[in-house]
Amino acid sequence: MTVQPDKNITGIILSGGESSRMGFNKSLLKIGEKTIIEIISDLMRSIFDKVILSTNEPEKYEFLKLPMVKDIYTNYGPLSGIHSGLVYSSTERNFFLSCDLPLMNEKSLRYIINYKTEKKIAIPFYNGRTQHLCGVYSKSISREIEKLISNSGNKTGKNGKSIISVKDLIAKIGVELIRNENSNTFNEDVFFNMNTPEDYEYVKRKYSL
Secondary structure, eight states: OOOOOOOEEEEEEEOOOBBBTSSGGGOOOOEEEEHHHHHHHHHHHEEEEEEEEEEEEEGEEEEEEGEOOOOSSSTTTTTHHHHHHHHHOSSEEEEETTTTTOOOHHHHHHHHTTTTOOOSEEEEEEEEEEETTEEEGGGGGGHHHHHHHHHOOOOOOOOSBSSSSHHHHHHHHHHEEETTTTSSOOOOTOOOOOOOHHHHHHHHHHHOO
């Protein structure tokens, strides 16, 4: 039986553009005949009725035929993308997935979005790490993000980036950590963060198996 896409939650893809460690836009790298962004888009479209792409370079992704949204507040990294995605979304629940995680699969994704919680943020916790850019965020917290940004006074660190991040949002709002110690739904590959050319080669090998 075919599973119909979920209409009560929006899927939002975070495409951060050029990576300093990769040296170019990793979302446009190819795995076989498809780019990474296409692979992630296909996965998200198979699960969600509504899919949005968060990007500041919409001209590069027109071929996806997806609604796109730019950052409303710039220079806040992924926090900017999460905020703009929440503002644009028409559903209370929203699942965000970064292009840094090209080995995410349907089984793991469905486990995350179907996890029951009253918290406004729910993200996976695996092998001692929280996965901030692969989880469910409530639309209602967009105002809390705006308050964080307003209170930061546009202060930046030594690297020139904002001193506030998704971690600060989670510390303020609270979070449901989704653990999966007793099954094989989560594994190292699902949360493999592709940042370097060597990582890219690893991902290509995994898709060729």
